[in-house]
Amino acid sequence: MRVEIWSDIACPWCYIGKARFEKGLAAFAHREEIEVVHRSFELDPGRAKGDIAPVLDLLAKKYGRTLEEARAMEAHVASNAHSEGLDYRTEGRDGGNTFDIHRLLHLAKERGRQNELLDLAYRANFAEERSVFDAETLVRLAVEAGLDEAEARAVLADGTAYADAVRADEREAAELGANGVPFFVLDRRYGISGGQPAEVFTQALEQAWQGRTVLQPVGGGDAAAPACDADGTCEV
């Protein structure tokens, strides 16, 4: 069974939701048969590449609050992160455009290193004093995730590399009706939204597992179209 998770590195509920999903997955009997794929979603796609600002300032501005109130909002999110055993710093974090990191995550997907890079990027952004809006940091994260340094540099230097893949993910999110992230899609059949508790994810996996073998007929073709049967006989 396949789980696709639309998320953004800049989204704290994606960081927390990933941990909750993984806890829910760990409690699911058929966890070994679940393939997890990251899909791209940008919270702030219109933001210019070099336009980086402190998250507290951005929050205060967006919600029309004081810096102190923005700090309290961050503290609330941090307490949720801490409950999941995740570090979370409420000061000194930047916000910016995440397109490049999504492009790099698509390279990592092709190299079988997507989950490694995703975890490192979340950690860098939310728990460490490392900016994911800095190209050198991204290169180091890519190398830590097991990617080839020259290849990572080449992708970052060429803004068109994997750009279509990011846009395709975002188009699909819109088509699937995802109004926010994290957004979880199970076998392109079931949807679940937000940083739900771990047990909700376990239950979602169990329901999807039950339903996964029920296929609907399609195409209106002849049910007796020629085939070779499981006993080795072929229609002639």
Next chain:
Amino acid sequence: MRVEIWSDIACPWCYIGKARFEKGLAAFAHREEIEVVHRSFELDPGRAKGDIAPVLDLLAKKYGRTLEEARAMEAHVASNAHSEGLDYRTEGRDGGNTFDIHRLLHLAKERGRQNELLDLAYRANFAEERSVFDAETLVRLAVEAGLDEAEARAVLADGTAYADAVRADEREAAELGANGVPFFVLDRRYGISGGQPAEVFTQALEQAWQGRTVLQPVGGGDAAAPACDADGTCEV
């Protein structure tokens, strides 16, 4: 959208069905957005690895027919193949265990060469004087498909390599209710069986495309679980 096709190299309707599906896919407007994956299915999984015999003898025995009648059955299948522009030889073809070629197809999948190897293997088996039950032939097909020779040899020499992947595919086919092949599954949601006409595949793709964005809620969680919205605001 993802199409998984369960098939066996030894299955003539899979060879013909693949051509018909591809014709149907070529007529489908969103063909560029379709990912096709081969899944393993063995028509004769109980057959010992070295037990190779002429297909005409096998057919005559299985159906209790004379060799002449077996030849007529093959001629009928051949005429269907010819209608799809496929070569098909009705004499001198062998039958045997296809487990090794399925293992090799899983290596090819990991290397992004699965469709190439699949086409070459079908062609070798049905149209050329090359036996897919011979390890050296399989190595040559793998190299023609763009795989590394040493890697292909290593997989063929180690009977456990990708064996679990083949078994997992076969288990899934059984779970999905596939009683024969070719068996087509669209987004793990819609099923279509047999070597249907090309236009049935086109229609199946169109129906599945229409339905692909309709997700069912699952998990019974809180619809308002914390998330970051598409406008960049995060619940706090």
